Amino acid sequence: MRRRAALALGAALVASCRGPHPAAPVYDVDAVRYATIVGFPARALVAGADSARRQDIAMMVWLLRAPGRTVLVDAGFHRDKFVRQWKPADYRTPATALAALGVDSAAVTDVVLSHVHWDHADGLDLFPNARVWIQRAEYEYYVAPDGTPAHPGIDADDAAMLHALRGAGRVMLVDGDAREILPGIAVYTGGRHTYASQYATVRTHAGTAVIASDNCYLYENLDRRRPIAQTFDSLSNLAAQDRMKTLASSARLIVPGHDPAVFARFPSPGNGVARIR
Known part of the structure; x- marks a missing residue:
């Protein structure tokens, strides 16, 4: 009897040590549209597309919210030179678009930067308290030790900004694929849009979504x-x-980077905001 009791106690102790970790938070995920570029060439988006075809593309950031954490995937752009060059329709800064949702730019805790292109990285300095999560290989390929562009693909002002943010201790360099960088948020490499671009998965009420x-x-x-x-x-x-398609709980939870159809497939709450659910 004593032996059985001891074995039962031992099994209980082992089970307690192996017990589940506290559940990762579940995020509300919103695609937030802050501009439109009109008549963008489809051949620059889809390999083999008709060279004469053009379509509007949505400029967006993705807002992930859970108790105690306000995360963006990408930061959009705001410098006047880009606004003048690209002449986006219905433009407002990403920070202004978030403010319309009641999100103060100073309250953003983290920005997951998918890659260094101007329309995704230029707005990082709009969020003064956020840590920036970027692949180490991406950062080191594009940003030289003196903060100048090491290779084409990054704007000089954005390279200098990333360099300064790293000097301030706010750039978190991610080493490789399939890394959970925050509870409930992981990043993956291999898309090769840029040298080491990354995409993210996030735990939502509808299951795992892919940004x-x-x-x-x-x-x-x-x-x-x-x-x-x-x-x-x-x-x-x-x-x-x-x-x-294997990471997302369903194909409908894969959110592409510039498709205005996101806001038709997820029409609520509307006004340039699509809740992914």
């Missing part, structure tokens, strides 16, 4: 199994899109 950013521009990339047109490696990009 693809520019590793998948449009639903068309997924539906027709077409790589993005701007990539270091088309085969790697296709493999990443295939992987997204």
Whole structure:
């Protein structure tokens, strides 16, 4: 009897040590549209698309909220030179778009930066208290030790900004694929939009969602199994899109980087905001 009791106690202790970790938070996930670029060439989005075809594309950031944490995937752009060059319709800064949702830019705790292109990285300095999560290989490929661009693909002002943020201790360099960087949020590499672009998964009320950013521009990339047109490696990009389908709880929870159809597929609450659910 004593032996059985001891064995039962031992098993209980082992079970308690192996017990489940506290549940990761569940996030509310919103795609937030802050501008539109009109008549963008489809051939720059989908490999093999008709060269005469053009379509509007949505400029957006993705807001992930859970108790005690306000996270963005990407930060958009705000510098006047980009506004003048691209002439976006219905433009407002990403910070202004978030303020309309009651989110103070100073309250953003983290920005997951998918890659260094101007329309995703330029707005980082709008969020003065946020840590920035970027792949180490991406940062080191594009930002030289003196803060100048090491390779084409990053704007000089954005390179200098990232360098300064790193000097301030706010840049968190992620080492590679399949890393949980925050509770309930993981990042994955392989999309090859840029040298070491990353995309994110997030735990939502509807299951695991994938925030693809520019590793998948449009639903068309997924539906027709077409790589993005701007990539270091088309085969790697296709493999990443295939992987997204295994990571997401359902294909409908893969959110492409620039497709205005996101706001038709997820029409609530509206006014440029799509709750992913």
